Amino acid sequence: MLRFAPALAIAILALPVIGGLAGTVLPAFGYLPALGGDSLSLEPFGEVLAQPGLARSCAIALAAGVVTAAVSVGLVALFIGGWSQTRPFRVIQSLVSPLLAVPHAAAAFGLAFMIAPSGFLARLFSPWATGWTRPPDWLIVHDSLGLSLMAGLIVKEVPFLLLIALAALPQVPLASASRLSASLGYGRVAGFLFTTWPAIYRQIRLAVFAVIAFASSAVDVAVILGPTTPAALPVRLVEWMNDPDLSSRFMASSGAVLQLGVTLAALVIWLGLEKLCGMAMRRLAGRGRRYKADMAPRLVAIVAMGLTTLIVFGGLAVLALWSISGLWQFPNVLPASLSLRGWSQTLPRIGDPLVTTITVGLAATLLSAAIVIASLERERETGRSGGNRALFFLYLPLLVPQAGFVFGLKLFLTHGGVGATWTALVLVHMVFVLPYVFLSLSAPWRAFDRRFEAIAAGLGKGRRTTFLAIRLPILARAVLTAMAVGFAVSVGQYLPTLLIGAGRLVTITTEAVALGAGGNRRVIGIYAFLQMLLPFLGFALAAIVPALLFRNRRAMKVA
């Protein structure tokens, strides 16, 4: 059984991506026999290129990818360099970590509610400071340059990159390197950037690529915060896909291929930036200047980190308040009255999406965890970790834009007669859940002290008993945390759920985006609250269950 686990994992990760890509690329060149396209042509590309505002849509997607990654990476580097091993660092780190569990859509709604002209920040300062009795006519959310879109992506990617970087920290001699650079008179930030950062960056590089791929192709955040005249490319792809004119299916597919190109271009630009930054760093380091006066960048880093957290959590708190508010007009900071009408109207209808969200999430997470554990066990037994090749497959679904292959996957399923089934949805979610479960679980699994198993074997216990009675309990916390991460990923999936669920299977996230893009803030509040609640429950369980299980095992308590 165990022997097939790694192959199964690779199949789950690679087959949908490769098959989906084929299902996207062939129609893009006019080949889709079910719709009468049985010869190859470039016509669909001609049609896409003739769409009004296409260049701008591509430019926004490209910029969203590069700018989001640049700002996020820069901020994370400055923050770790400027503040690691300090008290503010630990405080902010513990505040930022939960942000990882907040689905992209919920964070985007939270941000929108803070920064809109009629949003909470404007209300807080109106009319006493601003003189506004009515919201100013400013284009903030949905701005033409996509700045809000990028901000919405950055607030989610910074926590992601920070946690990945923190996981890489133990493998670099941060403390001794910073002592060394400090003794040579370097400023904190410069010392870190010159000595430690290159080693960390090498380890988080794939994650950065994943950020670029996601940011350049995100649909949900772009619907909530992105420009509309025209919209970013991924949003327009979904519109073309839903066009009743079947010939636009070909166009949508070539649009998806274009999206692959845009993401690839963003990655290439990033590789260029990497080279430039590397060169610049070497030159700066070679000059020998110490850059001791680095308080300004340090302050920028910590203020930006703090603001990120504050704005998202503040926005989510405001959302929660909206969900129980009566009429709440500008510029009132608080609603005139409270009312449970929103909840009482929405709750009866929330059952189905809630059940789908939870069952699909649990199934995808449990299956992924089982496969990951089996693969890791196999790796332990054979001593072969698969190395970079395994890592490539893990990151494959995160590096290829969702729009690029989920479209093709949907075409395959629809024309193969497989409708919107629960099983199909679970399988598609696993493509995205499995990598995260693996990435979270592999380090603790490999770090396990094998002497425990040696003792068990010495006492005559078999493989199965050792696994069930020794390894699994000791690693229970890590397994449950990895599953909580996987569950959060599943809850947050928008595009795969939208396309594969086809409206018949809806989750809290697809409902939130569908209803929330409209105006009713009370409804947005309710759905965003639930979107947040589910992942948090997962993490809470992951913390509570081991605590209960091991309440009489002193050595198993969290230090």
Next chain:
Amino acid sequence: MRFVSAALAALFLSTSLATAAEPNAANWDAVLADAKGQTVYWNAWGGSENINAYVDWVGDVLADRFGVKLVHVKLDDTANAVATVVTEKAAGKDEDGTIDLIWINGENFASMKRQGLLYGPGWAQQLPNWSYVDVETKPTITTDFTIPTDGMESPWGMAKLVFFHDSARTDASDLPDSADALLEWATENPGRFSYPQPPDFIGSSFLKQILSEKIEDPAKLLEPVKADEFADLTAPLFAYLDALHPHLWRSARAFPKDYPSMSQLLADGELDITFAFNPAEASSAIANDLLPDTVRSFTFSGGTLANTHFVAIPYNAAAKAGALVTANFLLSPEAQARKQDPTVWGDPTVLAIGKLDDQDRARFEALDLGVATLKPEELGPALPEPHPSWMAMIEEEWARRYGVAN
């Protein structure tokens, strides 16, 4: 083994028989019997919570009384449902389709009818509750955007374009009474008017309202538009929009998504004039704490667009009997009266009150249509909807001209 395969064969036969039998609306008892136990997937725009709540209530009643399970598949654009049926037909899925009922009218109906994607004709008139429908004084019930319905869709509600303003901020005497006056008003009140971004159906309807007022010969709108005449005939519309856009909310660099978003913007004080396709929208929003109770309605004395919205059944629907039962219940005086209640939705009925018995008439007479709802005689003349071909071409031209803002 033989037993298992025989059982499988029997199962297969029974299911294929169940789907093969087309219900006959004339034999209503048989329809009711067929419908029991069916699941009806109703694809309907889901952008407004009060409508969603009403659909939910319909589902509860259907489950209780008829054993029909109703699932609301929420769309953000009805064209998506058309796309699904088109895809299924192309894939050869001529039965057991994934959609049983569609909330529809106008160009989506025209497109499905033209492509042979609809069940019918004639089922709508065979519904038991059809006898209450006001076919005499409401011509849009049998002619949808100039296309005869031929009983391939059953009427659900009446719509009329109505504008709203907050009387606490805007004086009723300053309000515009025509498209031209609206342009003047927008110029004097920059940033306080907008419309949902086409192809949102309310946004596209606004464009048709302007065109109906500005076109030289309105009779042209009732015929299919010819490609070579389109530019000339719509020149006044786009000249109007060119003049209007610099004065719109966000200078027309962004638009509200749909009419509920416009209501939110009216409540926030960002917009001063908004509109919807439902005369009771403001009263309904007031009742739901979404708008202040100072909001009032107005229309243009020269008339605004009016139409009817319907439900239709795709030709390959899996649960046709269940869909028929649903359509019939939607036409019942009970369901229609509840729908017209502004605290629920406020959507005007398609029934003729005079055809109802005393008890059902009382349901309608007991309704408080709300402080912000105009009386039927204040609603002004009804302008007919243009032929569906106009909508697609206007939307395309709009995207070309304004879809890329500066």
